[in-house]
Amino acid sequence: MNQTIDLLKAHRSVRKFKKRTVEEEKVNAIIEAAQWSATSSNYQAYTIIRVNDPEKRLKIARLAGGQKWIEECPLFLIFCANLKRSKDCWEDIDPAYLSNTEMFITATVDTALAAQKAFVAAQSLGLGGVYIGGIRNDLQTVCELLNIPKLVYPVFGMCLGYPAESPDQKPRLPREVILKEDRYHEDGDDKLLEKYNRAMKDYYRERTGGEKEDTWGRHCGNSMMAKTREYLGNFLKARGIGVK
Numbered sequence: 001m002n003q004t005i006d007l008l009k010a011h012r013s014v015r016k017f018k019k020r021t022v023e024e025e026k027v028n029a030i031i032e033a034a035q036w037s038a039t040s041s042n043y044q045a046y047t048i049i050r051v052n053d054p055e056k057r058l059k060i061a062r063l064a065g066g067q068k069w070i071e072e073c074p075l076f077l078i079f080c081a082n083l084k085r086s087k088d089c090w091e092d093i094d095p096a097y098l099s100n101t102e103m104f105i106t107a108t109v110d111t112a113l114a115a116q117k118a119f120v121a122a123q124s125l126g127l128g129g130v131y132i133g134g135i136r137n138d139l140q141t142v143c144e145l146l147n148i149p150k151l152v153y154p155v156f157g158m159c160l161g162y163p164a165e166s167p168d169q170k171p172r173l174p175r176e177v178i179l180k181e182d183r184y185h186e187d188g189d190d191k192l193l194e195k196y197n198r199a200m201k202d203y204y205r206e207r208t209g210g211e212k213e214d215t216w217g218r219h220c221g222n223s224m225m226a227k228t229r230e231y232l233g234n235f236l237k238a239r240g241i242g243v244k
């Protein structure tokens, strides 16, 4: 249809990178693109931390469950939701309201929108990458390592660089399952989900040389149960985020 749609539809996560530095000009373009995201009430409630220090990278890679690409990628960014700037700069506010769930959602959504723009901008420049939710295994350590204060929390990381792999695209849910007209319903979803489960099973089998045969439901179930991260509620509360 057009180059933007083609780019968006060519998405895949990349976890292997060439040993080629990302030019500063491109890094700047990626960050500027992120800044032009829509943002709730123009709050811009996020901060991006570029992590260059190899020791910090190593520690983050370990706490994220041994994700080597955090150490190896040329560009590693951590996207943080930031309500501290709000406390410091916004006028005539009762800072207690910054701890509302509403503000937690607002800052997290702002952060994710900026990140997605950064990601797409990077892809448009010939780069690839992967989001890193694995940092949420231990946000206390991430905050200490990166000097992140209260009212700020890291939502996820992002590895970027020139791709040294081009994995097959992971099939997505059928459009009819995720798009409804005028009202929510699940009519016909069963059959479509069954088909999707089979497609994912084939995908995993092919991608792993027969080692993994999970359906989508099995994969997601295992994934969720492996990372419940139950400490997060109390952790965020202690940071003054999303507690009401």
Ligand SMILES: Cc1cc2nc3c(=O)[nH]c(=O)nc-3n(C[C@H](O)[C@H](O)[C@H](O)COP(=O)(O)O)c2cc1C
Pocket: 011, 012, 013, 014, 015, 064, 067, 130, 131, 132, 133, 134, 135, 156, 169, 170
């Ligand atoms: C918020 C978020 C966190 C993610 N965290 C990780 C991660 O820690 N490690 C990883 O290898 N992939 C991670 N991913 C990548 C997803 O596993 C991947 O996007 C998904 O399986 C779909 O595959 P695709 O991106 O190749 O289409 C994350 C993706 C998102 C959006």
